[in-house]
Amino acid sequence: MPISPLLRPLRCAHHFAAVWLFSLLALCAVLLPATASAQIQLKLGSASTALSDTVVTPRVQAQLVALAPQGIAPGKPLELGLRIQHQPDWHTYWKNAGDSGLPTQLDWQLPAGMQATDIAWPVPQQIRVGDMLNYGYEGTVLLPVTVKVTDDFRPDPDGNIDIRLTASWLVCRVECIPEDGQFQLRVPADVADTQWATEFAAAHAQAPVALAQAQASFTALPSGDRVELRVDGLPAAAHAQTLAFYPEAADTFHHAAVLGQDWTQAWEGTTWTAQLPLSAMRGDTPAQLDFVLGLPAQGGDVAHAPPVQAWRLSGPVQGQWKSADLAQVSPALAAALAANQQSQSTNPLPAPSTSVSTSGWLAALLGGLIGGLLLNLMPCVFPVLAIKLMGFARHGSDVRAQRSNGLAYAAGVIISFVALGAVLLALRAAGEQLGWGFQLQSPLVVAGLAALFTLIGLNLAGVFELGHVVPDRIANLHARHPLGDAFISGVVAVAIASPCTAPFMGASLGFAVGMPAAQALGIFVALGVGMALPYVLVSWVPALMRWLPRPGAWMDTFRRAMAFPMFATVVWLVWVIGQQTGIDGAAALLALLLCLAALAWALTLRGKTRVLLAAVVLVCGGLLMVGTGRTLVEPAPVAAAAEQQDVWQAWSAPKQAELLAQGRPVFVDYTAAWCVTCQYNKRTTLSDSDVLANFAQHNVALLRADWTRRDPAITQALAQLGRSGVPVYVLLAPGQAPVVLSELPSKQEVHNALQML
Numbered sequence: 001m002p003i004s005p006l007l008r009p010l011r012c013a014h015h016f017a018a019v020w021l022f023s024l025l026a027l028c029a030v031l032l033p034a035t036a037s038a039q040i041q042l043k044l045g046s047a048s049t050a051l052s053d054t055v056v057t058p059r060v061q062a063q064l065v066a067l068a069p070q071g072i073a074p075g076k077p078l079e080l081g082l083r084i085q086h087q088p089d090w091h092t093y094w095k096n097a098g099d100s101g102l103p104t105q106l107d108w109q110l111p112a113g114m115q116a117t118d119i120a121w122p123v124p125q126q127i128r129v130g131d132m133l134n135y136g137y138e139g140t141v142l143l144p145v146t147v148k149v150t151d152d153f154r155p156d157p158d159g160n161i162d163i164r165l166t167a168s169w170l171v172c173r174v175e176c177i178p179e180d181g182q183f184q185l186r187v188p189a190d191v192a193d194t195q196w197a198t199e200f201a202a203a204h205a206q207a208p209v210a211l212a213q214a215q216a217s218f219t220a221l222p223s224g225d226r227v228e229l230r231v232d233g234l235p236a237a238a239h240a241q242t243l244a245f246y247p248e249a250a251d252t253f254h255h256a257a258v259l260g261q262d263w264t265q266a267w268e269g270t271t272w273t274a275q276l277p278l279s280a281m282r283g284d285t286p287a288q289l290d291f292v293l294g295l296p297a298q299g300g301d302v303a304h305a306p307p308v309q310a311w312r313l314s315g316p317v318q319g320q321w322k323s324a325d326l327a328q329v330s331p332a333l334a335a336a337l338a339a340n341q342q343s344q345s346t347n348p349l350p351a352p353s354t355s356v357s358t359s360g361w362l363a364a365l366l367g368g369l370i371g372g373l374l375l376n377l378m379p380c381v382f383p384v385l386a387i388k389l390m391g392f393a394r395h396g397s398d399v400r401a402q403r404s405n406g407l408a409y410a411a412g413v414i415i416s417f418v419a420l421g422a423v424l425l426a427l428r429a430a431g432e433q434l435g436w437g438f439q440l441q442s443p444l445v446v447a448g449l450a451a452l453f454t455l456i457g458l459n460l461a462g463v464f465e466l467g468h469v470v471p472d473r474i475a476n477l478h479a480r481h482p483l484g485d486a487f488i489s490g491v492v493a494v495a496i497a498s499p500c501t502a503p504f505m506g507a508s509l510g511f512a513v514g515m516p517a518a519q520a521l522g523i524f525v526a527l528g529v530g531m532a533l534p535y536v537l538v539s540w541v542p543a544l545m546r547w548l549p550r551p552g553a554w555m556d557t558f559r560r561a562m563a564f565p566m567f568a569t570v571v572w573l574v575w576v577i578g579q580q581t582g583i584d585g586a587a588a589l590l591a592l593l594l595c596l597a598a599l600a601w602a603l604t605l606r607g608k609t610r611v612l613l614a615a616v617v618l619v620c621g622g623l624l625m626v627g628t629g630r631t632l633v634e635p636a637p638v639a640a641a642a643e644q645q646d647v648w649q650a651w652s653a654p655k656q657a658e659l660l661a662q663g664r665p666v667f668v669d670y671t672a673a674w675c676v677t678c679q680y681n682k683r684t685t686l687s688d689s690d691v692l693a694n695f696a697q698h699n700v701a702l703l704r705a706d707w708t709r710r711d712p713a714i715t716q717a718l719a720q721l722g723r724s725g726v727p728v729y730v731l732l733a734p735g736q737a738p739v740v741l742s743e744l745p746s747k748q749e750v751h752n753a754l755q756m757l
Helices: 011-030 198-207 333-344 360-374 379-395 400-428 443-461 484-499 505-512 517-540 554-561 565-581 583-602 607-632 638-647 653-661 676-683 688-697 711-720 745-757
Strands: 054-056 060-067 080-088 092-098 105-109 114-119 125-129 132-137 140-149 162-172 176-188 216-222 226-234 244-247 265-266 271-277 290-294 309-318 666-671 701-706 728-732
Touching: 054 176, 060 162, 060 176, 060 198, 080 162, 080 198, 092 162, 092 244, 105 728, 125 140, 140 198, 162 333, 176 290, 176 333, 198 711, 216 653, 360 517, 400 484, 400 517, 443 484, 443 554, 443 565, 443 583, 443 607, 484 517, 565 583, 565 701, 653 666, 653 701, 666 676, 666 711, 688 745, 701 711
Parallel strands: 216 309, 666 701
Antiparallel strands: 054 060, 060 080, 080 140, 092 132, 105 162, 114 140, 125 132, 162 176, 216 226, 226 271, 244 290, 265 271, 290 309, 666 728
16 A cells, blocks of 8 residues: 655654664674773672672772873882762761771782882861761762882783772761772773872872971870870961861870860960860870871861861870770770671671662652653754654544554653663773763764764655665555654654753763662663653643644645754764864765765666666765775864963863862863753853853863763763763862752853852
């Protein structure tokens, strides 16, 4: 039975969408590094036993990280570290844990010729729990270790280095849970690795500075339970300020003493003095005591954040105090550990799990659902949205067909989101630094999408019908399988929508990539449900379809008009190729698209003319591919001169760390040429003269992190902000927490963020 022209618009689109989906999966497999020794493993609770650089428990996420700015070789600087991200209200401990707790311990297994030093402990905050005081870390902390590489060092035959770590830590809220992890990190010896440079710099900036010129001394007071401390030679920044005291000995001082009530401090000119109570578990009087003095942030205190500056000192002890029976473990910790041991004996703890709190996961699901709904309003999705509405009108009053097609479309959307999410999680598990929209970082994928949308546009414009270029049994699949047609239209919708990040999506996707696979894929399902929900509602609620016009001749006109949004998408994709590979790459793609259009037209002819012209076009296209194909994959050179003339500078982790060390605030625009939302924000809010003037007034350095091509350093920086895609806008200031703006920031939102500096 012949098919009406009104039922043909999407047949070619759906045929090529299926090809696109399989090509994308194949491309992602190719992107796996050839030297990767680990198998791809999605995190499915405690079932996986393979070592990784990351261990996730319900309370922390711990990761083994490295900094090798000149590669790894004898005499070159090398640092390793354990980066711990705590869930809210949980903390781990400093080398002196305080009244309860245990310090984190690192046991390194390094190749011959590598020697690790002790942890360069950042100064902690002082955490009060009831009538106890602990010294520990909340939020995110990096424990750095310097590694000396000697002349005996030799990398593995493949040029990589196998670094292993066994770590144990006690994580507490009110209850305390001992945890441990086995970590493995393989890094190439001849490649510079600076993706964690910012966090290593921040950790070293938070470490206390040794003051060789300062003089400190302790004097035991006659009461026998107190000492007086005098310090001369502190920096001018500390003078006349209230300082925080951190003893390095665990059982010498009364940690929970309250300033002004249990102990006092004062300034006598440039000499800082304090009278400090001793611990009830103090031992014999030592000859020397080490301690740290910290300067809290202006207007802040060390109960909520570590000091902004700190100094490490040591002083002799004059006189003798009365010692007490020395306890190896404080009563509070002994009770906590005993209770924990009893709990484990009767109800053993499972192996460290990668699950997260139910409330956090539900919040991420809600964010994904809302983000999927808002994705329908993004410019990426408009062409498919319009064509889908035409599909509703095509079914007229056939409610059953409307409903079944709505569900099939939803299935296509949801399964495509899950497929993209699964590939993303698998590649990240294999060590790739990827995020949302990763497929568009490949020029080949962008070129493939441009070819797909060119064919869709030509089909909609009436240049060719699928029945003219393929056998009837394939061309008629559209009519014989309408549900498959609706399903593939959902695949096409996700293909077009993938470059966009709607509001609420960024946080949910950033949360997803750090979750176990099952929970992470649930968020991708929520995104798909949100995107498909409006169409399902329209198909299942007849009242919502009454405003659609009846099927008629207008549908053919509308179909041809929809070709132009498709061609506009092609224009945008060619521009993206130009950003990735330069003007030569864009020109090569345009020439190949011209050959593709000529081939589609030639196949509509009949007889020998069709065969002859199609053969000529194929030969020309093949020669063009051989001559210019390399320009589609070679990166474009960076236009440094043009960058310097702009108020924006190219982002790098060392550049960001350098500016913050100078005391300058930094605003970072994480962007990509293939991100439509990014380009809209760049040309509106971020180009507004008032916004730029406000940046200049606050001496804010403007950095632009271009994620158009794959950049592991940018991916890592996004992960540190809890994001896995662009756009992301963050305002950084020394001594302050990062301020992450929304995906569509208004001018007022930027002004409000700058007012907090």
